[in-house]
Amino acid sequence: MNASIKLLLIVREPVTRAISDYTQLRAHAATASPVSPTPPPKTFEQLSLLPNGSINEAYCPLAISVYHNYVHRWLEVFPREQILIVNGDLLIEDPVPQLQKIEKFLGLEPRIGNHNFYFNETKGFYCLRNETSGRCLRETKGRRHPRVDPIIIAKLRKYYGEHNQKFYELIGEDLGWPEE
Numbered sequence: 065m066n067a068s069i070k071l072l073l074i075v076r077e078p079v080t081r082a083i084s085d086y087t088q089l090r091a092h093a094a095t096a097s098p099v100s101p102t103p104p105p106k107t108f109e110q111l112s113l114l115p116n117g118s119i120n121e122a123y124c125p126l127a128i129s130v131y132h133n134y135v136h137r138w139l140e141v142f143p144r145e146q147i148l149i150v151n152g153d154l155l156i157e158d159p160v161p162q163l164q165k166i167e168k169f170l171g172l173e174p175r176i177g178n179h180n181f182y183f184n185e186t187k188g189f190y191c192l193r194n195e196t197s198g199r200c201l202r203e204t205k206g207r208r209h210p211r212v213d214p215i216i217i218a219k220l221r222k223y224y225g226e227h228n229q230k231f232y233e234l235i236g237e238d239l240g241w242p243e244e
């Protein structure tokens with residue numbers, strides 16, 4: 065594969081990513097539904113568990129968080145050095161260091177600094193700052209997540225534990241995601 069190709073893989077803690085995905089699908093369903101009033105949406109908990117209480121591995125938001133399933137195939141094509149793994153949770157909390165890593169990986173002149181961002185209290189996220197104004201990402205980015213039963217969160221984290229280890233082995237890096 066062309067050695068000049070560089071890939072960025074942004075990953076979040078798998079359970080948070082699944083809830084984010086669920087929140088996005090639910091928002092899309094609410095606007096697309098031809099039925100009015102829309103029937104009450106199924107909860108994340110209902111969709112994540114099968115009637116026998118086991119994890120619904122076929123539920124897309126859960127399946128997509130099993131990162132090693134995808135990464136092992138990409139690594140058959142691209143050498144590890146051509147892929148930068150970006151910690152999406154750190155990107156949200158403190159974007160500048162993550163963006164500086166990306167600049168370096170892409171071989172760009174270092175230009176990004178703290179002066180480019182400010183924390184927007186209303187949005188609850190960092191937003192871009194330029195000489196005259198600021199610009200946040202659209203309202204479809206940074207939606208409020210529903211409260212999820214902590215028992216289900218713990219169950220899912222346990223489920224992802226083994227998958228995360230496989231992912232860490234593939235990328236040669238431990239992202240330290242909680243396993244309970």
Ligand SMILES: Nc1ncnc2c1ncn2[C@@H]1O[C@H](COP(=O)(O)OS(=O)(=O)O)[C@@H](OP(=O)(O)O)[C@H]1O
Pocket residue numbers: 083084085087088155156189190191200201204205206207208
């Ligand atoms: N600065 C800033 N402002 C707003 N949102 C931010 C920011 N940085 C990262 N994020 C996170 O980006 C998440 C949405 O990105 P996605 O890649 O999932 O979007 S998409 O699926 O391609 O539409 C989105 O996920 P949710 O919080 O679940 O909405 C955000 O947490």
